[in-house]
Amino acid sequence: MILSHRWLGRHLQDMPDPDVVVRGLEQLGLEVVGQSVYGDIFDTVELVEVISRTPHPDADHLSLVDVRREGGEVTRIVTGANNGFPGQRLWYAPPGTTLPDGRTLEVRDLRGIASPGMLLSAEELGYQAESSGDLWVWSGDEALGTRFSSVIGGADTLYEVELTPNIAQYLQSVRKVAEELSAIWNIPLVPLTEAFAYQSAPLAVVEDRERCSLYGVVRMRLRPGGVSPLWVQTLLRAVGHRIIHPAVDVTNFVMWDLGEPLHAFDARRVDLPIVVRSARTGERLTLLDGTDIELEGKDLVIADQHKVLALAGIMGGKDSGVSDDTEEILLECAHFEAPGIFKSYKKHNLLTDAASHFGKGTDPLAVFQAPVLAASLLRETQVLSEVGDSALIGDVPPERLVAYDPARIRTLMGTKWDDAAINEALQKMGYQLVGPSAVVPRHRHDVESVYDLAEDVGRYFGLDSIPQKLPVQTAGLAERQPAESLDEVLRDAVAGAGYQEVITRTFTDPELDARFDTGAVGDAVAVTNPLRDEERIMRRYLLGSLMEVVRYNRSRHDLPIRIFEVGRVFSRAGEEVREERELAVVLSLDPLSGYPPREEPSIYDLTGLFDYVCERMGWDAERRSFVGDGPSFLHPGRSQALVLNGREAGYVGELRPRIGDLYRVRRVGVLVLRYPSLSIGEVSHPGRPSRFQTVDRDLSLVIPDTVAYGAINDAISELDIAELRHTAPVDRFEGDFGTSLTIRLTFQSDQRTLTDVDVDGAVSRILAALDALGVALRQ
């Protein structure tokens, strides 16, 4: 909502500076998101008098008009206007002036004669004037050189305020804002006029009293050709309205001034009495803006004896609106039930100014103020010739009470305000206090309980006036959640191993998600209203998202990829959504360029990462061959299943190069692990270091092609030799005898120094076991 400083000043007996106004508005909860000025562009538009008018020598439709300016200077302007005769006083915009439509004027050459700037019509200034010609002939007696900005009262400060939904329910009105400012500033209000005395002429019938508790109609006779008062036009222009017709201008003015939207019907188009009723199925209405809508039973309409005139509280019909030749209007002043209007305007997508007032909440008492204000504005320029008969159907809704206890407000706000101070605050904010209750002002649709009263007391005093404290009595030992702490340890472990964490969007493209489908989970959860097509499901796997990061980076930089994410993945389980935890790591395996050189990345970096991470986490984990075929997107000879707590929980391996190619990375290793939230690890129990020396034995073995290192390692482990602390491969090469593998066995005892006899015994047991695999010592 745009609030005009000057308009606020209409209601307050004294008006502070704009920065005070901003602070006041924000104290009340009206966030000021912008400030601007209206009228300063008129600072160069000056009043001049025509001294002569002669035809243009070379153009029939143009005239040369000499005007006298402030100080007697004469300027010649070329104009095509049909008026501007000697003695007439006009508004002149010299070169450099910017008009409301955005044009900046300069010296123009019109058929060989230089014309500096323009003589203006009212429309070019954004106004309407009663004038018999194109140019605005000014009838005021201001001195020559008077600026247009000064006849409209000077520049006005505008505040763009954001209305929260609760405030929109009652504060879309300059008067209501002024009332609250008056309360917090202690500046008296300008009193409202007396209420309008409605007659009870048979002008209207209300069928649906629930949705329209008050319906007033006032007949007014108008003089065609009139315009709204200049100050009304100025305030309306300032807040962004066009000037249309005095009867329409007045409804706009009253809407912002009192928060009460009015509607003017052309009396000629209405077959009285008016009926306020639900729409009938199939009824149609052509709105003021020309669109044709189909109505249904839930819409409240204003009809006459034959047709629908308007969609109640939202927009009038085209056929019954006022036009230039309108001589009599029926002015509607109503109070509608807000939720019904809200639903209607949402359904028809018609957020008009009226709808945003009626659909959120208006003041029923404004129904009595509005006709008085409208009539006085129309009378000011003799547009109104007579107020005719009128009617008011319905009753003012009763006042509501809420329980009131100042002690409760003190407790909620944590302050020491005494009862008298709290009472005064609420009374200033418009409440009447009756024993243990507060009478809620009729326009305060937002107030439900003592909590709202507490808020108003807070707004009255200002929230920053509340002394702060820390709820130390509530402090206990803060706890973390084991499952999420585990995620954090995992993040630290993988990042510590040299991988950059990324955070990717959880929604993705079904095709990309399917590319890394392992068949381990159910269907995807679809987002029914995605922003983009490629974000229309919730991801079931992390890897697709990570590979998009690879693609994004590889298409911009030639750089090695070492990334991971610990995040959530989603899948359907019947009518439930399963949310699981996953770790995914991606490592590009192509050779590293650069100098000084670095160790080449290898898939063993990822298998090693898995072993390290599981040790760090204390997880019971192992790598093993896939049961059956592994996922088809993996390199069959360079991949393994990851097993956690005895269950297959992921995989590690190279992507098939043709999949990597899709991401601009031919050789790429991936590690994906879906881990349960309760896989809390074992704590290490490292014991004491042994005092005794270790003994290393290297065995050079000849191994058949079919025997993997893992099989040799398993065979040795199965022997369960207590003193064998460590087994590791140290060398491998191919010779004419086959493949040679050297393994290093490290022995150590906690009790004593091992002898050659001890070690030889163990080694011969190991060789015997390996013999079963066809593995022998190289001679």
Place this chain on the structure above:
Amino acid sequence: MTESTSLTSVLEAIASADSEAALQDLRLKWVGKKGWITQQMKELGTLSPEERRTRGAELNEWRQSVLEALGEREAVMRDAAERRTLASESLDMTLPGRRPAVGLLHPLTRMRRRIEDVLVRLGFSLAYGPQVESEWYNFEALNIPADHPARDMQDSFFVDVPGLVLRTHTSPVQIRAMEQHQGRLPVKVMAPGMTYRRDDDATHVPMFQQVEGLVVDAGISLADLTGTLTAMVRELLGPDVGTRFRPSYFPFTEPSVEMDVTCAVCQGSGCRVCKHTGWVEILGSGIVHPTVLKNGGYNPERVSGFAFGMGIERVAMRIFGIDDLRLLYQNDLRYLERFQSGGGLDIQ
């Protein structure tokens, strides 16, 4: 020495030897097993005791001088050889160093942990809820019924499972946490997590992170709220940051309060970033609405609470001094590398 060779000339020969081999020859020639001085010493037995003493002392002195000279010359030559080796081994130390392969946590992870750390110190426990949330927890339980104008405020993503929605805020964890506490007091939790809204521009992304806070106990007041949040924000943004509180509106708090901090760009004097107000909003908060307390199983006549929700990205943007939120989710690795320092617990 031989009758024709003086000690001086031997020592000169040693001092001018130009190779290990020449030095070795000289060592053998004079003090080796068959060297002249050694031979002379063996022959001392043939002399009279008087002569032996004189000659013996002389030979010893010579031997000592020769050995010293040999040692000195050896040291000089060893130093020269080492200098030559070292010179040949020199590297271009101005080449870029091989940085350790240490991964970084995402700046938003670090920022989340920083916020969690401050709140843990203030006594808040951690609580969590699902990202795909029921409409009950996300809306109705928080006093946002269907058709409530406030549902306009948060444009939600819906999923093809009836009754579920991508949570639009971390506030549903308020209800879940109260349910888990089963009426016990106090409830003092924070809930960090992913949230979703249908927005995409420089200051809004469709998936973002919030931290929710909730305190419920007897006598919790707005003063507790402003005190706690001021303490938190000063820990996060520094002790000099200016703060203020403004009335606002959220369906699940009453009164609702927005907290502003002084603009980091202009320090409060007004600039384009803060729309010339000197202030930028940092979080939304308020006294827990009685309906929300009831929905969490607490009696609003006996207890009260406050809650707040803060965007982690907003804090990150301020601390890292960035003006486009989307950069944080682009995962440009070259860009993420630039967040080397700060944002964790390492800046004050």
